[in-house]
Amino acid sequence: xxxxxxxxxxxxxxxxxxxxxxxxxxxxxxxxxxxxxxxxxxxxxxxxxxxxxxxxxxxxxxxxxxxxxxxxxxxxxxxxxxxxxxxxxxxxxxxxxxxxxxxxxxxxxxxxxxxxxxxxxxxxxxxxxxxxxxxxxxxxxxxxxxxxxxxxxxxxxxxxxxxxxxxxxxxxxxxxxxxxxxxxxxxxxxxxxxxxxxxxxxxxxxxxxxxxxxxxxxxxxxxxxxxxxxxxxxxxxxxxxxxxxxxxxxxxxxxxxxxxxxxxxxxxxxxxxxxxxxxxxxxxxxxxxxxxxxxxxxxxxxxxxxxxxxxxxxxxxxxxxxxxxxxxxxxxxxxxxxxxxxxxxxxxxxxxxxxxxxxxxxxxxxxxxxxxxxxx
Numbered sequence: 001x002x003x004x005x006x007x008x009x010x011x012x013x014x015x016x017x018x019x020x021x022x023x024x025x026x027x028x029x030x031x032x033x034x035x036x037x038x039x040x041x042x043x044x045x046x047x048x049x050x051x052x053x054x055x056x057x058x059x060x061x062x063x064x065x066x067x068x069x070x071x072x073x074x075x076x077x078x079x080x081x082x083x084x085x086x087x088x089x090x091x092x093x094x095x096x097x098x099x100x101x102x103x104x105x106x107x108x109x110x111x112x113x114x115x116x117x118x119x120x121x122x123x124x125x126x127x128x129x130x131x132x133x134x135x136x137x138x139x140x141x142x143x144x145x146x147x148x149x150x151x152x153x154x155x156x157x158x159x160x161x162x163x164x165x166x167x168x169x170x171x172x173x174x175x176x177x178x179x180x181x182x183x184x185x186x187x188x189x190x191x192x193x194x195x196x197x198x199x200x201x202x203x204x205x206x207x208x209x210x211x212x213x214x215x216x217x218x219x220x221x222x223x224x225x226x227x228x229x230x231x232x233x234x235x236x237x238x239x240x241x242x243x244x245x246x247x248x249x250x251x252x253x254x255x256x257x258x259x260x261x262x263x264x265x266x267x268x269x270x271x272x273x274x275x276x277x278x279x280x281x282x283x284x285x286x287x288x289x290x291x292x293x294x295x296x297x298x299x300x301x302x303x304x305x306x307x308x309x310x311x312x313x314x315x316x317x318x319x320x321x322x323x324x325x326x327x328x329x330x331x332x333x334x335x336x337x338x339x340x341x342x343x344x345x346x347x348x349x350x351x352x353x354x355x356x357x358x359x360x361x362x363x364x365x366x367x368x369x370x371x372x373x374x375x376x
Contacts, residue, residue: 014038015060015135016040016041016059016060016061017038017059017060017061017062017128018049018052018053018062018063019034019040019043019062019063020044020046020049020062020065020068021063021065021094022044022065022068024044026094027044029119030042033124033125034124034125034128038132041059045069046071046073046075046076047070047071049062050076050080053086053089058085058086059089060135060136061091061128061131061132062089062091062092063092063094063128064076064077064094065093066093067096073094073095073106074105074106077093077106077109077110077111078109078110080110081110087110088138089135090113090134090135091111092111092112092113092114092127092128092131093106093113093114093115094115094116094119095115095117096116112134113127113131167219167222167223183372183373183374184321186372187368187372188221188222188224188318188321189218189221189222190371191320191321191365191368192218192221192317193214193217193218193221194365195316195317195354195357195358196209197209197214198360199313199353199354199357204353205309216278216281217281217285217310217313220278220281220282220285220310221285221317223257223285224257224285224289224314224318225253225286226260226261226282227253227257227258227259227260227286228253228256228257229260230252230256230260231249231250239328240328240329241329251298254286254287254288254289254299255287255299257283257287258287260286261286262283264279281310284308285314287311288302288308288310288312288314288315289311289314289315291303291307291311292315292350293312293347293350294349297349307351312351312354313354315349316342316351316355316358319342319345319350320338320339320342320358320365321369323341325374335362335365335369339358339365343355
């Protein structure tokens with residue numbers, strides 16, 4: 001008796017079945033019943049069955065006798081389910097035993113079904129067909145999930161590329177309006193990265209500075225002065241020192257940067273969307289990098305831990321870079337002088353923990369400053 005409409009694999013090949021039985025007559029009966037519709041592999045005992053399964057391709061179904069000398073079917077099934085390579089191959093037990101506890105034992109080790117001896121050809125064919133079809137359905141579902149995961153991953157890559165393009169465009173916009181160079185952006189970005197990585201090894205900060213957050217800090221740092229696009233050229237590009245009134249206007253760039261990024265969040269429909277938004281971190285940095293640890297900064301007069309950590313990192317990075325850079329109103333300070341000023345600001349201008357990180361990273365700060373020097 002043969003199966004009139006056997007299940008076919010997507011590649012057109014017959015499904016493969018491993019039949020394991022220590023009785024030659026039983027192997028012959030199964031072979032005569034299944035060979036027309038399926039590709040057959042036979043084994044006379046447990047060790048031989050495991051040896052057959054060592055190669056590729058794996059069978060699509062295993063018909064496994066329970067009562068065999070030496071290694072019985074239950075032990076064979078247990079070994080198959082312990083091996084990640086063979087775990088998903090369905091096993092149907094063939095047994096003369098019919099007690100409930102025997103069936104329960106088989107299901108506990110991972111069998112999907114039972115066929116009792118003496119076998120009924122229609123029952124065997126129906127159950128084999130059912131489990132081959134289920135096996136193919138699971139494969140199709142796995143393939144579909146993999147395709148969906150690939151699409152999600154590609155979509156994520158597209159979003160990250162768009163994210164990076166947005167940052168570059170906004171940072172470039174600010175750069176074209178400012179006397180500061182693109183190297184200032186690269187230097188401060190790398191200073192922030194170095195500080196964040198150092199603090200992430202401190203248990204007090206590890207929870208707030210995971211790998212994803214550090215990457216977002218690095219990406220967002222170039223937007224710290226994006227609000228300068230709203231400052232009049234007469235003030236932004238003034239070659240000399242600003243008057244008190246002009247400095248008051250200049251200070252509004254922090255709030256302007258916050259508002260511009262917040263508007264971008266709203267247009268992208270991600271405002272307040274979650275703790276991982278790179279625009280949220282960019283907004284924190286733009287708004288808060290001129291706040292001071294003692295509360296005397298601007299625009300909100302925040303103090304201590306009320307200042308976002310991202311902004312506290314940028315405060316040290318931005319001031320250090322301003323100190324070592326040439327300005328129309330001052331020459332560049334040597335590293336030693338700039339580092340001294342940073343340390344003197346610990347607990348007043350800057351977060352002491354961030355200053356401690358800076359002190360530990362002075363050689364790295366020197367290297368970053370040299371690598372992205374304006375004198376290139």
